[in-house]
Amino acid sequence: MTALQVIEILVRIAWLAGAVAFVLGLVRMNSPATARNGNLLSAGGMAVAIVATAILIAARQQLDPVNFGIRASSWAIIVAGIVIGGGLGLYAARTVKMTAMPQLVSLFNAVGGGAAALIAIDDYLGIVRGAEVRLDTHVFIVLDIIIGSITFTGSLVASSKLQGLIPGKPILIPGGRLVTAGLAAITLVAALVLFVTGTPSLPLMLVILAAALIFGVTMTLPIGGADMPVVISLLNSFTGTAVAMAGFVIDNPVLIIAGALVGASGAILTKLMADAMNRSVINIMVGGFGGGDEAAGAAGAAAGGSVRSISADDVAIQLAYAQHVIVVPGYGLAVAQAQHAVRELADLLEERGVDVKYAIHPVAGRMPGHMNVLLAEANVPYPQLKEMDDINPEFDRADVALVIGANDVTNPAARRPGSPVSGMPILDVDHAKSIVVIKRSMGRGYAGIDNELYTNEKTGMLFADAKEGLAALTAAVKAL
Numbered sequence: 001m002t003a004l005q006v007i008e009i010l011v012r013i014a015w016l017a018g019a020v021a022f023v024l025g026l027v028r029m030n031s032p033a034t035a036r037n038g039n040l041l042s043a044g045g046m047a048v049a050i051v052a053t054a055i056l057i058a059a060r061q062q063l064d065p066v067n068f069g070i071r072a073s074s075w076a077i078i079v080a081g082i083v084i085g086g087g088l089g090l091y092a093a094r095t096v097k098m099t100a101m102p103q104l105v106s107l108f109n110a111v112g113g114g115a116a117a118l119i120a121i122d123d124y125l126g127i128v129r130g131a132e133v134r135l136d137t138h139v140f141i142v143l144d145i146i147i148g149s150i151t152f153t154g155s156l157v158a159s160s161k162l163q164g165l166i167p168g169k170p171i172l173i174p175g176g177r178l179v180t181a182g183l184a185a186i187t188l189v190a191a192l193v194l195f196v197t198g199t200p201s202l203p204l205m206l207v208i209l210a211a212a213l214i215f216g217v218t219m220t221l222p223i224g225g226a227d228m229p230v231v232i233s234l235l236n237s238f239t240g241t242a243v244a245m246a247g248f249v250i251d252n253p254v255l256i257i258a259g260a261l262v263g264a265s266g267a268i269l270t271k272l273m274a275d276a277m278n279r280s281v282i283n284i285m286v287g288g289f290g291g292g293d294e295a296a297g298a299a300g301a302a303a304g305g306s307v308r309s310i311s312a313d314d315v316a317i318q319l320a321y322a323q324h325v326i327v328v329p330g331y332g333l334a335v336a337q338a339q340h341a342v343r344e345l346a347d348l349l350e351e352r353g354v355d356v357k358y359a360i361h362p363v364a365g366r367m368p369g370h371m372n373v374l375l376a377e378a379n380v381p382y383p384q385l386k387e388m389d390d391i392n393p394e395f396d397r398a399d400v401a402l403v404i405g406a407n408d409v410t411n412p413a414a415r416r417p418g419s420p421v422s423g424m425p426i427l428d429v430d431h432a433k434s435i436v437v438i439k440r441s442m443g444r445g446y447a448g449i450d451n452e453l454y455t456n457e458k459t460g461m462l463f464a465d466a467k468e469g470l471a472a473l474t475a476a477v478k479a480l
Helices: 003-028 032-063 072-095 098-128 135-163 176-197 202-220 225-250 253-276 281-286 312-320 331-335 339-351 370-377 388-397 466-479
Strands: 324-329 355-360 385-387 400-404 435-439 459-463
Touching: 003 032, 003 253, 072 098, 098 135, 098 202, 098 225, 098 370, 135 176, 135 202, 135 225, 176 202, 225 253, 253 281, 312 339, 312 400, 312 435, 312 459, 312 466, 324 339, 324 370, 324 388, 331 339, 331 370, 331 466, 339 355, 339 370, 339 466, 355 370, 355 388, 370 385, 385 388, 400 466, 435 466
Parallel strands: 324 355, 324 400, 355 385, 400 435, 435 459
Antiparallel strands: none
């Protein structure tokens, strides 16, 4: 056995160790108590894989320069890519606001999908230049280009919608469904021609690339803001699948395993999110509700009823003398960066003997787990965070339900047919003995409809920014 063969075996063992770290890291991410360590473990596995790959490249260049020699400039590009990409990723992750986390996740999805597609494109250009390739690898290359390209443009559109660069409401393209179906047909036919003929064709590859890139745009534009958590999860699954395809293309097991983990977990999460909205993934992708944030005036009426405004002092009395309080966080809490303020209020209530829990709807916020991450940042005890199915039976005995910026996920209209949110499972906030809603205005949620909860006779509206309103409540409770 040659020295190069020994090194290749050791490198493959290192790749396997990195893949094991990914799996163990993902397992530890199941609990907030171990999620940080799980993330670090997965990152460590990736570092091991990168270092092992660099050692393999250097060894091949040194021991077999005829077959594996690369220029010094290639090393410079590799190092520059790691430094620049890693530096930008570190800076973005450390400086991003919690409200912008969904946009950042979408950008990361775009980068992952785009990188995987570029790997496949480079390999395909090698085929066009005469390099031999097996049929199965040919299939993986084409699938990688398709999935990676769709993920790239789709994620950029999703990120732009969340950032407000593109309106969050559905943007309908004239004949949009026919256009999307046509693009899918063009991509499929071109791919089949390549597979059947077995003859490399640069023009056909460019047709597939262009159709997939445009498909990503036409697929995502008609999707409204209320569906964005599901879309982000789906695109995350696409990213993982594209990375797995890239692993098959370059015969790298660590990419295959990492991509498969991300693809599978993203697909499972997408299904769970869609079920939480009582809708199918196909229905969401075809285009569902989502009308953007539309204001109806701070003192306006919702659903033809009257709205009762309430002061911070009145709310403080209810909270201070309650036995059970359920906090319902939503996107308004994230926008106001009020997670620390709600934790301070909850601590104060607990000192007075009040039982405080948090009701977490699966699609509250703008990405999967948004509220969990937001409240974890404020060190809210995880046992107090209750998922929808667990917390709904407790609303009947709750003295006060404190809703902070959550809209569509609390709308009783979902229980009645004929509404854009009909059938969507909601938090049973209206079952509480008293309801307090903190909102800046009577603005509608992303479903674009009025919330019938606001005209409920048990509901009092505290019109304020979430952070300012919670600070006023905390001060009022202290004064009692």
